[in-house]
Amino acid sequence: MTVIPLFLLNSCIQEEKLSPIQIENQVDAIVEKIHSGFFDFEVKGGTEDQRISIENEGMDGVYGVRMSDLENLEGENLSLFICSNSLNPGILQKIKINDASNTFAVCRYSVGLSYKAEVAVLLEQIEDERLEIIGRFDQGNITASELDAEMKRLRESFSVSYLAIKNFYSEFFKECLHTLVTEISKIFNEDQWQTFVKCVDI
Numbered sequence: 001m002t003v004i005p006l007f008l009l010n011s012c013i014q015e016e017k018l019s020p021i022q023i024e025n026q027v028d029a030i031v032e033k034i035h036s037g038f039f040d041f042e043v044k045g046g047t048e049d050q051r052i053s054i055e056n057e058g059m060d061g062v063y064g065v066r067m068s069d070l071e072n073l074e075g076e077n078l079s080l081f082i083c084s085n086s087l088n089p090g091i092l093q094k095i096k097i098n099d100a101s102n103t104f105a106v107c108r109y110s111v112g113l114s115y116k117a118e119v120a121v122l123l124e125q126i127e128d129e130r131l132e133i134i135g136r137f138d139q140g141n142i143t144a145s146e147l148d149a150e151m152k153r154l155r156e157s158f159s160v161s162y163l164a165i166k167n168f169y170s171e172f173f174k175e176c177l178h179t180l181v182t183e184i185s186k187i188f189n190e191d192q193w194q195t196f197v198k199c200v201d202i
Helices: 006-013 020-039 067-071 076-086 091-138 144-187 190-200
Strands: none
Touching: 020 076, 020 144, 020 190, 076 144, 076 190, 091 144, 144 190
């Protein structure tokens, strides 16, 4: 009877380690999933009585997370941080994760300055149009039904322009996020990383 050494059995039972390309693919998938929240927005107002508005200056998804939000880890936008904390990282890992998170915050802030400025200009332009439409209605130049149609057109016009701004800045924000997730993949050991991947649920 042939006896198979125990260390050979163990090596067969152990899962193969992921290659750098496989980990990189996982990083990309996580980034794509979390970044999609940037395009999850709601346009409010755009009526005779209310100007068009958006939440958080347009910083949707993970890019709108504040330090105060991290004290109460709830919500889909915080999944990245929830999953990191659920692994109970060691002290050194926590320090490195904090450093990576700070780098992400600085990057997001830098991109956000120009992005929010463009969004603010768009909001003011749309508000000028809204007031002009209301002025025409008050002067009797358009009917109530025409007013409603104009407001609907205005909201649609804003959404198209707003989405165009988001598309322009999307890759810049995504690069900030990609750097963060890449760093997390390096900070965690392989078992932790795979648990993290499952937690994010890509």
